[in-house]
Amino acid sequence: MxxxxxxxxxxxxxxxxxxxxxxxxxxxxxxxxxxxxxxxxxxxxxxxxxxxxxxxxxxxxxxxxxxxxxxxxxxxxxxxxxxxxxxxxxxxxxxxxxxxxxxxxxxxxxxxxxxxxxxxxxxxxxxxxxxxxxxxxxxxxxxxIQSTLSDVFAGIVINTTEPYAIGDWVTIDDVEGKVVEMNWRATHLLTGQGNTLIVPNAVAAKAKITNNSRPGDVHGLSLILEIEPEARPKTVLDALGRALTGCNVILATPAPFARMKRTTANSVQYEVVAFVDDMNKKLAVSNELFDLCYRHLAAAGVGLRALGVPATALTSRDEKEALLKRVNLFDSLSGEDVTRLAKRLSRHEYQPGHQVLAPDTVPDSLSIVHSGVLSVSIVESGGTREISRIGPGEAFGEAGLLAGLAMQVSITTLTPSVLFRLVKDDMTSFLKDHPDVATQMCELLAYRQDKLGKLTTSMPAEQEKDHSVFQWLIGKVWNLHSLHDDTKSS
Incomplete structure (x- = not known):
């Protein structure tokens, strides 16, 4: 060649x-x-x-x-x-x-x-x-270089046994992060703070490893709550159970649960465990679940407080006032107004499975949830679909009570529930004594119109062209409750 x-x-x-x-x-x-x-x-x-x-x-x-x-x-x-x-x-x-x-x-x-x-x-x-x-x-x-060789051989063991892979969310000892790289020396984790943590393979091979990505469709979350030792355990566990029922994002299987974890000299620790189907949901669901636990515990008379600080005793009137202050609709009311309005509330108890509100009806009262869990569902062509769940401190029916708008949803109790109601006559007399409150409430309703439009009868198109949403709502309230002209003009 x-x-x-x-x-x-x-x-x-x-x-x-x-x-x-x-x-x-x-x-x-x-x-x-x-x-x-x-x-x-x-x-x-x-x-x-x-x-x-x-x-x-x-x-x-x-x-x-x-x-x-x-x-x-x-x-x-x-x-x-x-x-x-x-x-x-x-x-x-x-x-x-x-x-x-x-x-x-x-x-x-x-x-x-x-x-x-x-x-x-x-x-x-x-x-x-x-x-x-x-x-x-x-x-x-x-x-x-024996330490480096230790990392190499430990890396071979990790790669062979595959306790985790790139893309998995893992906890190595007490450090949680997403595996972004695995090489001959170390495992690289992207932590929740956006930092890269390098764990030598020799350390990872000896550490306790929790793989949060396996199985891929079940991810657990846990909350630890410090409760005053005076609270009866059954009362606490029932309230935490209602909090779990109130979160419709968590999985039904495996079943969520609440348990007493341990006791100390100043408190009792309770653990709430639930599961979601997506790792990205854990943070949002944990926050939502903690809020539900707080509200259901407060409704049961159990408060999360600093250890050693005595709990404040609530009277029956204080209970109603505290409930009204947790409702966004009454954020603008003064303390005296809340006290007057609390006297007009009536108590109603319901067993599970009771339909509190039927679709296409105009509520003649404002219902405020004191305790329990209620399901909000809407009727579609394919059947009934649950859109949310409501619990302590949440209210419904304000659009019907204030402006006579029909609700397009069905609201049913899932657990034994206690509601406080404010009927139309009481609201009318209250608004006549406080006409400025009607304007403030309509401002809030106008702000929430995008959300209300999905659940209530929408605003007529011919009126929408001539008036703003606020003007239309204030006119509806003025006519429905026969208020003075100064309410309408304001």
Whole structure:
């Protein structure tokens, strides 16, 4: 064969272009092209007497001899690289390829073997002496980098047993984060604060690992609540159970539960455990569940307070006033107004399964939930769909009471519930004594019109063109409750 060196280096240059330019884009196709180039280079070498297992010819021409030696050494290195890529692409599982640890360690071993073979066959150096010397050197290096070697072997164990993979949310000891990289030395976690935490493999192999991403459709969350020791456990557990019922985002299976965890000298610890189907929901559901626990405990007369601080005793009148102050609709009322309005509230108790409000009805009273859980559902073409659940401190029916708007939802009790109601006559007399309150309430209703429009009869189009939502609502309230002109004009 004429000019084997030129042809051989041309093949090497083409392989270098394919490698660096990543042509073609498909990894498997690129691998087969590079394997074909290696076979072509092997054919050129063996057909021209440039065997990688012997020294290169051309001893009489030093330049050609060394070019042949270099080409034979390149053959060994290309073979080592392509052997590593073949194993990585064709044999290793996809999860292992992402982690890179096994392929990196295997590649290092293959390249070391190829380098020793090139030294022995191509350069004809005394490999036995080199191996013996390198063995002693390896002992010295092993003692110097034993912690690094510990990370490498621990990483091999982690990659083999696969307690977690890239993309999983894990807790290693007390640190929680998302696995973003796994290499021969450490595992990289992206924490909830947006920081990257590097956990050495030797530490991870000895640590207690909790994989929050397995199974993929069930993720648990837990809340620890400190409750005053005077509170009866059954009262607390019943309130926490209603809080779990009030959150319709958590899974029914596995079933959520509340339990007494431990007692201390100043408090009793209770744990609330629930499950969601998406890891991204845990934060929002935890916050919602804590709010529900707070409200249901308050409705049961149990407060979350600092240890050692005595609880404040509430009278029956204070209970009604405290309930009114938790309703957004009455945020603008003064303390005296709340006291007067609290006297007009009437108490109503319902058993589970009672329909408090039917669809397409105009409520003639404002209902405020004191305790219990109620389900809000809407009738669609495909049947009834639950859209939310309401609990202590939440109110409904204000649009019907103030403006005579029909509600398009059905509200049913899920647990034993206690409601306080303010009927239309009491509201009318109250608004006549406090006409400015009607304006303030209509401002709030106008602000919430986008939400109310989905649940109540929407505003007529002809009136919407002539008046703002607030003007239309204040007119409805003025006509329905026969208020004075100063209410309408305001």
């Amino acid at each position: 004429k000019y084997p060196l030129i042809l051989g280096f041309t093949i090497v240059a083409v392989d270098l272009v394919v490698w660096r330019a990543r042509l073609p884009g498909n990894d498997l196709a690129r691998l087969f092209i590079r394997l074909g180039l290696l076979f072509a280079l092997s054919a050129v070498l063996f057909s021209s007497g440039l065997s990688p297992f012997t020294q290169a010819p051309y001893n009489d021409v030093v330049e050609l001899h060394w070019l042949g030696q270099i080409l034979e050494i390149i053959w060994w290195l290309m073979g080592a690289r392509l052997l590593t890529l073949s194993l990585d692409t064709l044999l290793l599982p996809r999860a292992w390829r992402k982690q890179r640890l096994f392929s990196d360690v295997f590649g290092a071993v293959v390249f070391l073997a190829a380098a020793v073979a090139a030294l022995g066959f191509v350069l004809e150096l005394p490999v036995r002496g080199l191996v013996a010397t390198s063995g002693a050197l390896a002992i010295v290096l092993g003692l110097a």
